[in-house]
Amino acid sequence: xxxxxxxxxxxxxxxxxxxxxxxxxxxxxxxxxxxxxxxxxxxxxxxxxxxxxxxxxxxxxxxxxxxxxxxxxxxxxxxxxxxxxxxxxxxxxxxxxxxxxxxxxxxxxxxxxxxxxxxxxxxxxxxxxxxxxxxxxxxxxxxxxxxxxxxxxxxxxxxxxxxxxxxxxxxxxxxxxxxxxxxxxxxxxxxxxxxxxxxxxxxxxxxxxxxxxxxxxxxxxxxxxxxxxxxxxxxxxxxxxxxxxxxxxxxxxxxxxxxxxxxxxxxxxxxxxxxxxxxxxxxxxxxxxxxxxxxxxxxxxxxxxxxxxxxxxxxxxxxxxxxxxxxxxxxxxxxxxxxxxxxxxxxxxxxxxxxxxxxxxxxxxxxxxxxxxxxxxxxxxxxxxxxxxxxxxxxxxxxxxxxxxxxxxxxxxxxxxxxxxxxxxxxxxxxxxxxxxxxxxxxxxxxxxxxxxxxxxxx
Numbered sequence: 530x531x532x533x534x535x536x537x538x539x540x541x542x543x544x545x546x547x548x549x550x551x552x553x554x555x556x557x558x559x560x561x562x563x564x565x566x567x568x569x570x571x572x573x574x575x576x577x578x579x580x581x582x583x584x585x586x587x588x589x590x591x592x593x594x595x596x597x598x599x600x601x602x603x604x605x606x607x608x609x610x611x612x613x614x615x616x617x618x619x620x621x622x623x624x625x626x627x628x629x630x631x632x633x634x635x636x637x638x639x640x641x642x643x644x645x646x647x648x649x650x651x652x653x654x655x656x657x658x659x660x661x662x663x664x665x666x667x668x669x670x671x672x673x674x675x676x677x678x679x680x681x682x683x684x685x686x687x688x689x690x691x692x693x694x695x696x697x698x699x700x701x702x703x704x705x706x707x708x709x710x711x712x713x714x715x716x717x718x719x720x721x722x723x724x725x726x727x728x729x730x731x732x733x734x735x736x737x738x739x740x741x742x743x744x745x746x747x748x749x750x751x752x753x754x755x756x757x758x759x760x761x762x763x764x765x766x767x768x769x770x771x772x773x774x775x776x777x778x779x780x781x782x783x784x785x786x787x788x789x790x791x792x793x794x795x796x797x798x799x800x801x802x803x804x805x806x807x808x809x810x811x812x813x814x815x816x817x818x819x820x821x822x823x824x825x826x827x828x829x830x831x832x833x834x835x836x837x838x839x840x841x842x843x844x845x846x847x848x849x850x851x852x853x854x855x856x857x858x859x860x861x862x863x864x865x866x867x868x869x870x871x872x873x874x875x876x877x878x879x880x881x882x883x884x885x886x887x888x889x890x891x892x893x894x895x896x897x898x899x900x901x902x903x904x905x906x907x908x909x910x911x912x913x914x915x916x917x918x919x920x921x922x923x924x925x926x927x928x929x930x931x932x933x934x935x936x937x938x939x940x941x942x943x944x945x946x947x948x949x950x951x952x953x954x955x956x957x958x959x960x961x962x963x964x965x966x967x968x969x970x971x972x973x974x975x976x977x978x979x980x981x982x983x984x985x986x987x988x
Contacts, residue, residue: 550631551628554626554628554631557626557633558625558626558628558848561625561626562624562625562848565623565624566623567621567622567623567835568621568622568623568624568635569619569620569621570589570596570619570620570621570635571619571620571643572589572590572591572595572596572617572618573589573590573591573615573616573617573618574587574589574612574613574614574615574616574617574618575587575588575590575595575614575615576588576614577612577613577614579611580858580861580862581858581861581862581865582602582854582858582861583602583605584599584600584601584602584854584855584858585599585600585605585611585612586598586599586600586855586858587600587612587614589620589635596634596635597627597632597634597635598620598622598634598636598637599634599635599636599637599851599855600612600637600640601636601854604637604638604639607827608640608651609651609752610642610651610654611651611654612640613654616642617642617643618640618642618643619640619641619642619643620635620637620639620640620641621637621638621639621640622635622636622637622638622639623635623636623638625848625851627851627852627855628852629852629856629859636851638835651755652748652782655755655757655760655782656782656785659757659760659782659785659786660785664760664761664764664785664786665785665786669764670787670789671768671769671788672769672788673738673769673771673788673789673800674737674738674769677705677736677737677738677801678704678705678706678737679705679706679707679708679735679736679737680698680705680707680708680736680737680738680739680740681708681710681730681735681736681738681739681740681768682694682708682710682739682740682742683710683712683723683726683730683739683741683742684709684712684740684741684743684794685711685712685713685714685743686711688714688744689744690742690743690744690773690794691709691742693794693798694740694742694794694795694797694798695707697795697798697799697802698798698801698802701802702802705802708735708736710726710730712725712726713753714743714753714754715743715746715749715750715752715753716753716819716820716823717823719753720753720756720759721758723741723753723754723759723762724758724759724762727739727741727762727763727765727770728762730766730768731765731766731767731768734768737768737769738769738770738771738801739766739769739770739771740771740773740794740797740798740801741754741763741770741771741772741773741774741783741787742772742773742774742797743773743774743775743794744775744794745775745776745779745793746775749820750820751774751775751779751781754772754774754781754782754783754784755781755782755783756782757782759782759783760782760783760785760786763783763786763787764786769788769789770787770788771787771788771789771790771797771800771801772784772787772789772790772791772797773791773793773794773797773798773800775793776792776793777792937972940970940971941972943972945969945970945971946969946970947967947968947969947970948967948968948970949961949965949966949967949968950965950966950967955967958983958984961980961983962980963980963981963982963983964979964980965979965980966978966979967979967980
């Protein structure tokens with residue numbers, strides 16, 4: 530084998546793959562979704578925005594970097610506070626890519642404030658918001674009746690607070706009529722029960738004053754009285770409300786909204802009967818263990834759901850759903866902006882039209898229009914009569930010409946029209962043969978004949 534006749538070609542340059550933008554973004558999303566399914570990040574919230582759908586969009590930043598975050602509405606269940614600019618928080622969630630803009634972001638599953646508890650932060654946020662609305666103003670609070678005969682009591686029938694209130698009221702005024710509306714005073718579902726009790730007394734008008742009491746406890750135990758629905762129900766009540774929740778050092782949102790705040794349930798009973806003596810000790814309440822058991826169960830279920838959600842089979846549908854939600858929020862915001870712009874333009878056009886109408890003299894304009902209408906009517910009548918006369922003369926002239934040029938007029942002078950069996954006019958003897966039938970149209974009537982003889986005339 531001759532090596533000089535053999536040529537070997539080597540391509541040492543590797544083949545370069547060309548990605549589309551969508552392919553590259555999808556590859557990056559898969560890498561992030563695979564390696565960052567459960568991350569915990571701490572930073573400061575900025576550019577916080579709540580969409581009309583209930584989702585929150587914000588930026589988490591530190592001194593050198595920032596990352597976008599999305600907190601969907603369903604992840605807010607159980608949250609006691611709301612994200613806001615300036616808060617330093619710790620978020621936990623997964624990292625993925627929002628393909629429409631090619632940005633990576635954290636889909637937040639839980640969020641906790643850094644440095645202070647979530648309940649304390651939620652308490653401060655709600656207190657600030659309700660105070661700005663005027664729910665704490667002294668001017669809107671109702672005075673207590675001097676001699677109440679019927680008292681409504683909202684509390685747990687199993688707690689120590691109800692026994693203390695009954696004992697004090699019975700000792701001071703044994704003839705008072707006390708109506709107990711039993712509710713749970715802590716745990717999930719207790720706040721709606723308190724709201725239902727307040728609405729019942731307010732609508733039925735069965736009592737002169739309402740006692741809303743509960744014994745002492747931690748911030749978690751007293752949280753039912755920090756719920757916004759309870760605060761608004763107290764403010765909406767048409768009957769004066771005295772709150773006696775917790776110890777002297779305990780303050781709840783219900784205390785700020787109530788018409789009178791008592792330091793303890795016993796003090797609330799003393800206030801309602803106008804006693805001046807202060808009790809030497811506070812009444813303690815037994816803490817329920819149901820809350821801890823429920824929290825533990827929810828935590829276990831949350832871990833199981835998170836483990837299932839981290840599997841690959843669930844990641845892609847979840848990413849698509851998240852991106853569609855975010856896309857829907859953006860389209861909603863753009864639609865709202867466009868509608869506001871069109872509404873503003875319509876308002877400006879309406880204002881301009883109103884100014885023009887206000888400056889317009891309708892009477893003078895109508896007078897001018899009437900003169901113009903009369904003049905135009907006269908001109909149209911004259912023009913119509915002239916046109917009709919010209920049309921009539923032309924019609925008569927054309928009728929005369931048509932009559933003079935009519936074939937029937939020619940037939941009057943002795944001429945005839947011959948047609949063959951197909952109805953065609955015979956103008957040349959070559960069109961028919963001997964024996965062919967022909968029809969002869971005279972001025973009056975027709976004749977049928979057969980060709981016996983023909984003479985063709987040369988042209």
